[in-house]
Amino acid sequence: MRLIVLDTNVLVSAGISPDGPSAKIVTELVLGGTVQTVTSPFVRAEYREVCRRAKFIRYGFPPLWLEFLIGESLQLPEPEPWPFACPDPKDAPLIALAHRAGAWLVTGNMKHFPKAIRSEVIVVSPADYLARIAGE
Secondary structure (H helix, E strand, C coil): CEEEEECHHHHHHHHHCCCCHHHHHHHHHHCCCCEEEEECHHHHHHHHHHHCCHHHHHHCCCCCCHHHHHHHCEECCCCCCCCCCCCCHHHHHHHHHHHHHCCEEECCCHHHCCHHHCCCCCEECHHHHHHHHHCC
16 A cells, blocks of 8 residues: 655645545545555644644634544654754654655645655655556
C-alpha cells in the first residue's frame, strides 16, 4: 500500500472544497483504503489544532472524517529532527516523517519544501499526486 504524509493544508482544503483534489485524496483514496496516511504525535496534534480553529467553523470544521483519518493512520513515533532548514520550521516534522516512513509528502504549499531540502523525499501537490496515481 502506498504511504503518504498529508500536510495540514491538504486537510483544510479537503474540508473547504469537497470537489477539489485534496478532497479526492482524503475521501476516495485515504478513507477508501487505497492509500495509507502516516502520522506522528506532532502531526496528529497539528491536524486537530488547525481543524478546530474558529475561522474554519463556517465550513463545518472539524470535518466528520478527521478522527477516523487519524485513527486509521499508520501512527509512528516522532522522527529524528530534519537536518535541513525549512522555510517554515513547523513543516520540518512533516518531511522528517515522510522520510522515516518512505512516504510521499502531499502539500498545497510546495514553496515550503524546496528541492534543496527534500533529500530523497518525494513532495507533490494534491493535483500532481492524483495525476501520478492515475498514470500508474
